[in-house]
Amino acid sequence: MQRSDQKESERSVDDILSGLNSDDEPTPTTQSAGGNGGRFSGLFSPRAFLAALLLSVGGLVVGGAIPIIGFFGRFAGIAAVGFLIGLVGSKRRYAEVGLAGAIAAGLAFVISTLFSVFAPFAVQLLADYGIAIAGVGALSGGVAGLVGHYFGRDLRSGLTQDL
Structure with a gap:
């Protein structure tokens, strides 16, 4: 013979496993990913x-080719790509852009x-400090892409919002 509270707990476990709650709607924890x-x-x-990725590499190359700002232009190019993706795209793409x-x-x-750097010295430098x-490059490039994407999405929401 089962206790009444044990029957209820078994029922709730069965509902969770079947993916249906009392309103016959799928629960968020059991939906497939x-x-x-x-x-x-x-x-x-x-x-x-x-x-x-392809656009970021292109932005990095184009931004790095600017003679005056050169090194910092790489990050400006990545941020510009993130900005354009945020401005043009209708969905948030923070993970992809970052x-x-x-x-x-x-x-x-x-x-x-x-x-x-001179080739033998560069190989030794990368062996010691490559990671x-x-x-540093990955962190700064990811931040540049995310900041650009954020401002692109912000501008898009400002342009499409009703006054």
Whole structure:
């Protein structure tokens, strides 16, 4: 013979496992992550990431080619790409833009260190401090992309808001 409180707890566990609450609606904890309406379904888009990465590399190259600001132009280029993605896109793409900016700038720091210093010394420098160099580049590139995306989204919401 079962106690009454034990029957209720079994019923609630069965409801959770079946994905239905008392109103016959799916509970948010049991929805699939990969399907429509999933909890993490819109968090990261591989296509948007690839586009943001390619654009970030392009912005990094174009920004670095400016003669007067050169080094800082790389970050301005990544921020400009983030700004344009935020301005044009209808969805938030912070994860994609931040990761793309971090990867582009991290690789650029390592490659520029490798080619800007005498080759044997550069290899030794990267062997000793390569992770730190890439980390600084990745952090600063990610922040530049996120800041640019934030201001692009802010401008977009200001332009599309009713007065």
